[in-house]
Amino acid sequence: MPQLNPAPWFAMLVFTWLVFLTIIPPKVSAHTFPNEPTMQSTEKPKTQPWNWPWH
Incomplete structure (x- = not known):
C-alpha cells in the first residue's frame, strides 16, 4: 500500500x-x-425637532 510510505507526502508537507x-x-x-x-x-x-404641519 503506497499510502503507508511517508516519504512522498511528508516532504511536501514540510x-x-x-x-x-x-x-x-x-x-x-x-x-x-x-x-x-x-x-x-x-x-x-444636537438634533432639531421636526416642525412639519400635519394635515
Whole structure:
C-alpha cells in the first residue's frame, strides 16, 4: 500500500509549511490600510425637532 510510505507526502508537507511560515507572514504584516481610522467624538450631535404641519 503506497499510502503507508511517508516519504512522498511528508516532504511536501514540510516544504509547504516552510513556505507558509517564511513567505506569507511578512507579506501579511506589511499590509497597510488605505484609510487610517479616525477617532469619533463622544459628543452627541444636537438634533432639531421636526416642525412639519400635519394635515
